[in-house]
Amino acid sequence: MGLDGDQKWEEVIREIKKQMGLAGPLVLVSFLQYSLQLISIMFIGHLGELQLSGASMALSFAGVTGFSLLLGMGSALETLCGQSYGGKQYEMLGIHMQRAMVVLSLICIPIALLWASIEQILTFLKQDPLISEQAGIYGKWLIPSIIPYGLLQCQLRFLQTQHLTSPLLISTAASSFIHLLVCWVLVFGFGFGIKGAAFSTAITYWVNVIILGLYIKFSPHCQKTWTGFSIHGINNLLTFLALAVPSSLMVCLEFWSYEFLVLMSGLLPNPELETSMLxxxxxxxxxxxxxxxxxxxxxxxxxxxELGAGKAMAAKLAVKVVVFLGLIEGIALGVLLISLRNKWGFVYTNEPQVVRYLSSIMPILAISNFMDAIQGVLSGTARGCGWQKIGAWVNLGAYYLVGLPCAITFTFVLHFGGKGLWMGITCGSCLQSILLLLITFTTNWEEQATKAKERMMDTSTSTLPTITTPLLQ
Structure with a gap:
């Protein structure tokens, strides 16, 4: 019994090391990607309040109608490439990535048409004409960033599922530094203003895509998984779409619910204070x-x-470990936010009223972030298993049947103000976490491994010609 216990602990420790080795670079990559928008907004902030308002509105519109959609669709590769890599169907990783690139590139066309009409759409929605005009300018110059952003999502998943996180970190760090320089040159050096800030984003994404493209083509680590462009990469696109659409819904339904909070904050008695806090x-x-x-x-x-390799119990252990890590992260960050509640607001503003209001919101925000830590790792589990359809239904129920109605009730019926918005959406994320926990810990992992094998057979035998039959004959 003692030996078995020691072996189990050794397995747990090994799994923690594996996940920390993956998570560390991926967290940094996520931070660096998020910093691109912050850098652009920082430069725009020095141009004037009107430009800042317009760019912020355009970015919000772009996030809702484009970036979140492409991010979600690209996430389908976490299932397809990850399971193929585990099952040693290495050539299929390149095929899956090509399919994703084709589909996402096609999706970029309607997104571009939509972004070209931002000014007209916002004017129709009775937004301020001057802000709408600036948003329209920023949106049009942001259009060249759509395709590289979509391609980048495909490359990231292709490398991530092979544990190749170092090139991701290096390319993203280099791109972020380049973005800082390019943004400054275009905004102030050439005097392009808000147009330069938007276009610099496209340049940065293309630089990142090119760096990763060269790595994928020439690195010995990708020799088995990338064998060049193939006709199979444009066949059977519906197989990818069948997973990409619910994957996108899973991401978008959650993302959109938080955007509704911003809209509702503008309906409160002191909209300027409430919107600033939110x-x-x-x-x-x-x-x-x-x-x-x-x-x-x-x-x-x-x-x-692990599911692709048929190792059901190893996959189950990975889930248990990440839930434990998520709990620790959620508690630690919650304590940190509460301890900094009286000072954190000064990072963003010098207005005492806003800082005090934010301080009163921080305990609720800490609870919300704790639930996000749990649902964040469980959503990752869902992507690894291919549960995107289940995840989409969970998010629909949690946020639109519970979260947003609770937010409306707390805010406009019980008159809790901005606190009510966060209390309501936290109810949604709490339900989301509970449902995902129930689904995850009642799962038959042997059955999931079988489904992974079936998925790999469906995507490989239907597209790739076999070379064994002629040899056998």
Whole structure:
């Protein structure tokens, strides 16, 4: 019994090391990617309040209608590439990535048309004409960033599922530094202003895509998984779409619910104060969520690899370990936020009223971020298993049947103000975490391994010609 106990602890320690080795670089990559928008907004902030308002509105519109959609669809590769890599179907990783690139590139066309009409759409929605005009300018110059952003999501998942995190970290760090320089040169050096800030984002994404593209082509680590462009990469696109659409819904339904909070904050008695508080707290929450997302990406890779290899119990252990790590992370960050509640607001503003209001919100925000830490790692588990459809239904129920109605009730019926918005959405994330926990810990992992094998057979035999039959004949 003692030996078995020691062996189990050794397995747990090995799994913790594997996940920390994956999560560390992925968390940093997530932070660096998030910093691109912050850098652009920082430069725009020096141009004037009107430009800042317009760019912020355009970015919010772009996030809802484009970036979140492409991020979600690209996440389907965490299932497909991860399980194929675990099952040693190495050539299929390149095929899956090509399919994703084709589909996401096609999706970019309607997104571009939508972004070209931002000014007209916002004007139709009775937004301020001057702000709408600036948002329209920023949106049009952001259009060149759509395709490289979509391609980048495919490359990231292709490398992540092979545990190749170092090139991701190096390329993203280099791109972030380049973005800082390019943004400054275009905004102030050439005087392009808000147009330069938007276009610098496209340049940065293309630089990142090119760096990773060269690595994938020439690195010996990708020799088995990338064998060049193939006709199979444009066949059977519906197989990818069948997973990509619910994967996108899973991400978008959650992302959109938080955007509704911003809209509701403008309906409160003191909209300027409420919107400022919500903007700061959402920025804080998004920043903190980078950690949970990194851990979720790590466990997605571990679970998909193990299921693809037919190692059901190893996948189960990976889930248990990441939930434990998520709990520790959620508690630690919650304590940190509460301890900094009286000072954190000064990072964003010098207005005492906003800082005091934010301080009163911080305990609720800490609880919300704790739930995000749990659901973040469980959402990663869902992507690794291929549960995107289940995840989409969970998010629909948690946020739109519970979270947003609770937010409306607490805010406008019980008159809790901005606190009510966070209390309501926290109820949604709490339900989301509970449902995902129940699904995860009642799962038959042997059955999941079987489904992974069936998925790999469906995607490989239907597209790739076999070379064994002629040899046998």
């Amino acid at each position: 903007s700061i707290s959402l920025s804080t929450s998004s920043l903190v969520y980078r950690i949970a997302y990194g851990f979720g990406s790590a466990v997605s890779t571990r679970v998909s690899n």
